[in-house]
Amino acid sequence: MGIASSKKLSGQEIISKINGNYRSGKSDLGRDFFSPCLKYCNRYRRAVGYFSSGALIVWSGALEEILTDDVKIQLIISPNLSIEDKEALQRSLDEAERRKLRQTIADKVITDALSSPEKLNTADVRLELLAWLVANERLIIRFAFPEHMEDAGIFHEKIGIFDFPWGDTVAFTGSANESSMGHSRNYESIDVYRNWLSADIERVKTKVDEFEEAWNSQAQGLKIIPLSEEAIKLIKINAPNKKPSISPKNQTITPSNPTNDVLEPKVYEEKWRHQDEAVDKFLQVGHGVLEMATGTGKTRTTTKILSNLDDEEKLDAIIISTEGTDLLDQWAREIEPWSIGRRKPFRVLKHYASHHQLESFVNNNKGAVLIVSREKLAFLFKRLAPEKRKRMIIVHDEVHGLGSPVLRQSLAGQHQTFGYRLGLSATPEREYDIDGTEFIFQELGNVVFKFGLKDAIEQGILCEFNYIPLYYQLTDNDKQRLKQVYNKQSARAQVGNPMSQTELWIELARVYKTAEQKPDIFASFLRENSQYTRSTIIFVDNREYGYKILETIHGYTYKYRTYYAEDDRANLNKFANGNIDCLITCHRISQGIDIKNLKNVILFSSSRARLETIQRIGRCLRVNPNFPEKRATVIDFILQSEPDEDKDIISADEERYLWLSELSNTRRK
Known part of the structure; x- marks a missing residue:
């Protein structure tokens, strides 16, 4: 009979009876060791092998029944690297690029979990529990990438440490994984060290030191990556306000915070069908503009286009261009999970603000994405041979900005050599700038798909x-300011430097925008x-x-x-x-x-x-x-x-x- 079944003993008494070794056949590791330790500890430090997103969901669900309200878990895991992940890391040209790839791979464990089919189809409350644990800092996850040798394998260290509120510590090593398979069905064994035994004190200290050294990124030959701020934000958005409870197996699971995103597949497909229509329209011609309202998924539609072209092996490289650091950063966050998830992952390079990777793209653009500010395109195009552009796509987000006078002068005729040309905007036409609008359509092609605000509200994608x-x-002072603008117009006309209609409009509009x-x-x-x-x-x-x-x-x-x-x-x-x-x-x-x-x-x-x-x-x-x-x-x-x-x-x-x-x-x- 296992110690976890003792009803009358205190937690300290139960833990004091823990053995020095557990092996399947003789013991039930889950019942006799892990369950009582998790039930009575106030901190659990664990370094274990690789976790997939699905394994992480299942593991967090298994914890719910035995965790107390004040326990804190620190978990070091190795993301399950695919062959493509390894190849992408090996192709990385510098440490900054490798660091970015590691972060994307690490975050993908969480982002995949939060977008899993289980969430879409069954609203599995285990997923909500995982999000709640991380969002409330009950579970802190860090990811291990071995670098102790060339072509290193996975992080496979198996250390566990339980700290108890009365001061005792239990450390263990062994083959058991954190899963029902590892605790029960697999044939496993673990060695256990207890700090209240003089023979074990040094071993407990060694395991604690080894864990803390890894956790704090001080272990030689090991890179430790925490979740990014973006991933944490995503988790907090998905996390319920209250800790969800796992329902019994025979009971229907009801999500604690049902949302519009928890939909039956047919409803989900109906809501977003316009994206597939947009993809089909674009792929029929390979160039043109998607006129899609804010919030209707221009980025997701773009990645669907990229996936189609990549699946058909029609794409060697991708250029994504827009204006503003916020928007460029957002594209980087969106495209990196897509790129690392491809059969042959793309490297993501940036050239804007403090990022300067344009030369890396020019020198080695096969299998690469470049996110670049629009003002740098003229320089890029000069360095990019026309024959290389045939198997590239250039994507212009907020494409109306492409029609500015400066860009018309520097980029005229440069886009036709690209195999694929895509423009994105809620309103691609430049009002009161016919020349700028015509330039956009000449360079990229006409509007091939429209989905406006009215369509989006009717579809439930945007709210009413x-x-x-x-x-x-206008006050008298406002009117005086308008009069000053007209006087300026007259004065400039007299000296042969007349104001354009656009200049006049801008100055008049400023008066109305700042009306007293x-x-x-x-x-x-x-x-x-x-x-x-x-x-x-x-x-x-x-x-x-x-x-x-x-x-x-x-x-x-x-x-x-x-x-x-x-x-x-x-x-x-x-x-x-x-x-x-x-x-x-x-x-x-x-x-x-x-x-x-x-x-x-x-x-x-x-x-x-x-x-x-x-x-x-x-x-x-x-x-x-x-x-x-x-x-x-x-x-x-x-x-x-x-x-x-x-x-x-x-x-x-x-x-x-x-x-x-x-x-x-x-x-x-």
Whole structure:
């Protein structure tokens, strides 16, 4: 009879009766050793062999029945490296690239678990338990990559240490894995050392030292990688608020926080069928633009295209280009798991901000992805032979930016030599810039697929929203500022340097965007509607104008921050995590940022171009899996007509009002 069955003994008494060796046949390792130790310990340190994502889910589920509420687990595991993973690491040209690949491989254990078919089809609560344990720092995972020799194998060290609240420590080594197979069905053996026995004290200390040396990345020939911040964020998004409980085997498992993403396969396929339609349309011609609303999966659609081309062995290299460090970083996070999961993994290189790997791509681009800022493309194209481009795809995200005058001059005619050309945008046309729009279509091809905001709301991909217009008028000082713009236009014409229509519009628009009456109207609105200071992003034209809004917001919440171009990104992360109620910003957050808990967008500054408005309201239309009934709100400022005001400006406001009013009446099918 095992010691775990002793009902009347205290935990300390039960642990004191642990043996010095356990072997299958003579003992049940799970019942006689692991269960009592896990039940009574307050810390468990474990270094074990490789774990797949599925094994990690099963293992965490097995823990639920025996873990106490205050136990902390530190786990060192070796990710299960495929042949392709090993080849990718061997092909890496420098340590920075290898480090990035290791991180991707490590994170993939978690990302694969969180996107497993079990979650989609059965809402397995074991997956929720795993997410809860990691999100609440009850389970801390680090990943081991041996480097003690060339072509090293897996990390296969088997050390375990149990610490108990009364001061005892039990260490063990042996063949047993952390699984029901390892504890029961496999034929295994372990040696056990107990610090209350003088003969075992030194051995316990040795095992503790060996574990801590590895955990703290001090073991020679061993690289230890923690989960990345991005992976931790993903886990916290998926984790339930309360610890889930494993139901009995014969009982139906019900998820503790059902979400829109837990769907039957047919429903899931129906919701996202537009992505497959977009893939088919693009592959028919091999070039063109996908016009897809914010939040409808442009990145996922792109990786589906890449997978199709790679599966058919039509692709040697990939170039992904856009603007802004935030968006480029986001592409890197999205493409790395895809690249490492391919049959022959792609190396992911970057050339933007502090990353300088363009030369590495030029010199060895087969099996590589380059994520590059658009401003660097002209230099890249000069170094990239046309014959090499035939088996490459170039992807332009936020493709409207490709049509700027500077890029038209430096990139004209450069794209036709690529085998595949893909543009992505919610609105690829450049309003009031016919030449720029024509350039985009000449270089990449026409729009081959459209899926707009209305389609996305009807499909349930984006949420429904309320539209609240606030009306304002120009003050005498505003009108004086407009007069100064016209005087400037006249003065420049007289000296032979006339303002273009675009220049005139920009300067006039700045007056309307910073109209003096707006802050007071907003303050009056908040007196009856203070809820719109929470889960809110306020878009303003500039920092100075933002200060005026801060004075009003301060009366309703102290949890507000700004996020301008040079601000610390920490404010955005705090807002995304719900630690900040309100964020005041200008342009930087407009593109590519996914904050599901955002409910309200307030537009003090609205561009004449529909593109900017689509991007900004798209921030709050993202569905939130934790709140499936989410309904967003868009608050806008509309100029009231006066006889002496610019009818062009008023018509732009009225056009936006009519468009957003109609869109806000869209309902999910």
